[in-house]
Structure formats: C-alpha cells, structure tokens
Amino acid sequence: MKPRVICHTFTSIDGRIKQTIWGLTDPAKYFEEPAAQIKADAWLVGRVTMQEFSSKKKHKFRPASGKDIRKDFVALQTSNTYAVVIDPSGKCEWDGNMVSTEHVIEVLTEKVSNGYLGHLRENNVSYIFGGKKELDLALVLEKLNKLFRISTVRIDGGGHVNGAFLKAGLIDEISVVLAPIADGTIHSLVAFEAEEGYGKRKATHLKLKSLKKIYDDFLWIRYDVVKPQTPFLNAPARKKAAAKKK
Template sequence: MKPYVICHSLGSVDGKIKQDIWGYSDHHKYFEEPAAKIKADAWLVGRVTMQEFCSKKKHPLKKGRLNIPKTDYVAQYKTKTFAVVIDPSGKCQWDTNMVSTEHVIEVLTEKVPAAYLDHLRSKQVSYIFGGKTRIDLELVLEKLNSLFGIKVVRIDGGGHVNGSFLKAGLIDEFSFVLAPIADGTIGALTVFEVEKGYGKRMATRLQLQSVKKIFDDFLWIRYKVLRSATSPKG
C-alpha cells in the first residue's frame, strides 16, 4: 500500500526555488510554518537537503570484509514521525538516529558498501533498499508503509526530488507557498526539475483545493493532482 504523498514547496511567481537574490533573511519560516500545519507521518528530502541535518564531521568507515546482507534494517525507535532521505550511494553520515523529533530512515541502493551499512547500524539509523542501482520510488513508498506504518509522506525536496516523484506519478497533493518575487534567472532550479524537452510525457494537471493569504503578500495554495488525466499511475 502506498502512503498519501503531499509535495510541499516554496517558489517565485516564475516557478524558481529560493535564491539569495530574493533578499529574505528569514526565508525558512515561509516554507516551514505552512509545512508544520500539514499532518504527515514523515517528511522526505534528497541527500543534498539532508546534509544540513546530518553529521558535520567525517566518520571513518571500517575497512576489510564485512558480512552485512543487503536487506532492509529497521532499528529501534520510539518516535511516531520520521525523516526520510533519498541517498542512493550512502553519502550522509550520522551522529545519532534522530533529526529533531523524527527517526531517520535512509533510502539506499544495493551499490552502497557494507562499511556504510555498518556505520548506519552503529548509530541505529534505519535503512531500506529502493533498488539495485537505481531508486524505485513506488517500492520505497510501499516499504515506508509496510515497515514503519507511514500513511502520509510530505516531500520537502528540491526540484530534482520533486520532479522524480512527479514523473513517476506518485504525488497526490501539491502544497505551494507562492512568494511575491519574480526571479527571472535563466537556468535556475525550478520547483519541479523533471527532464529536458517534452518527449511523450504529458504535463500534470492540478485541481485547486484552497488558497490562503499568509505573511502579508504570500499565498499558500493547495492542489489535488488529477491523476487520471496525467499520471502513468492512471
């Protein structure tokens, strides 16, 4: 069973993700305060975003042959919420298995070395495998539900993570904080980075659910994804 997936993002009127030229010193609140009002069992980000929360020091990995099977590992945890990171090659390192009040779940491919799995186990960080060399996002979502009981996932990723879930047709709802900013930067990251060109992919259609004015000139817009009209999940 797949959890319900809400993609939450902050962007400009031309669809760009926050840059320094926007001039907001307190930009985090525009994303985080609305996000905190979305009821979810887990939030999910990519490896680059998660670097902000994991260890700032380098943990030396064990050398030599380690007999650790490439199977999912559910560590002991007492929390009811989770922080999930898409980390195919195993780059994030940890001092603890928590981010704030959330238990960490690493999403890996089977190409990660056993020494990295040993590091995660030593910190009681849970991990699941999303594929041999590439991440199967649908499989990941099913495992989050079956192994951890996660029913609602909020994606807080950047454009590439958002785009991957969009292309796979796995997003159920889009929560968008529209900043009163026209960025105008050619080539800057957008809310959804899917692929170059159009190919055979159809754009994803959305149905408006609500609009709320927040922070004076910002809009918090929530859409339902019209899956039957656009998605490969049909």
C-alpha cells in the same frame, strides 16, 4: 499500500526554489510554518537537501558483516515520525539517528558499501533498499508504509526529488507557498526538475483545493493532482505489466 504523497514547496512566482537573492530575513519560516500544518507521518527530501541537516564530519567507516546487513533495517527507536532521505549512493553521514524530533530513514540502492551500512548501524539509522542501481520510488513508498506504518509522506524538496516523484506519477497533492518575488535566474533550480527538454511525457494537471493569503503578500496554494495518471501498481503487478510490455 501506497502512502498519500503531498509535495510541499516554497517558490518565487517563476517557480524558482533557491532563495539566494530573495533578501528575506527569516526564509525558513515561510516553508516551515505552513508545512507544520500539513499532517504527515514523515517528511522526505533528496540527498542534497538532507546534507543541510546531516553530519558535517567525515567518518571512518568500519565495514559491517552478517547475513542481514544488506537487508532493510528497522532500527529500535522511540519516534513515530520520520525524516526520510533519498540517498542512492549513501553520501549522508550521521552522528545520531534523529533530525529534530524525527527518526532518520535512509533510502539506498544496492550500490552502497558494507562500510556505509556499518556506519548507519553504528548510529542506529534505519535503511531500506529501493533498487539495485536505480530507485523504484513506488517500491520505496510501499516499504515505508509496510515497515514503518507511514500513511502520509510530505515531500519537502529539493527540485530533483520533487521532479522524480512527479515524473513517476506518485504525487497526490501539491502545496505551494508562493513568495511575492520574481527571481529570474536562468538555469536556477525550479520546484520540479523532472526531465530535460520535451519528450513523450505529459504535464501533470492539478485541481485547486484551497488558496490562502499569508504573511501579507504570500499565497499558500494547495492542489489535488488530477487522476487518472498511471494507476498505482504494487510490486508483483508492476512486474507483470513490465513482462507484458516486452
């Protein structure tokens, strides 16, 4: 089963997400406080965003062995809420297996070394494989549901991970906190970094779900993604559809 996917983002009125020149005294609260009101079993971020929370140390990896080392690993842990990172090459390092109150799940490709897997095992960090060299994000969602019983995921950015899930048609709802700020920095990150230029892809249409004025001049807007996009197919059905296309 595919979990429900809600993408939560904090942007300027021109869709930019880096707060470098915004001059806000407590920028985290505008993202975190509305996010806390969205019920979810997990939050999910890209590798760049997670490196703000993971270890800053460079660890020495001791390669792990054993027949199960390159299989999905569900670590023994006590939390039933999760911090998921899309980290295809295994760049986040860990001193433990929690971020705040959430248990860490690394989403990897098979490119990662046994040394890195040993590092995750040593820290009791869970991991799943989402593809050989590239990630199948639909498969990743299926595994999060099947192995960890995650039924709602909140995607918390940054722009590239948001864009990847948008492009894959896997987002059900978008939650935007709109700051009363016009940023204007050319080439700065925006909420959805899906694709360069205009190709065959069509933009995603949304339906307004709720609109709230918060912190005086900010807006919190929630949209449902208008379906049908490509209907969600499970792994065998995706294989069958791909074979049919050839």
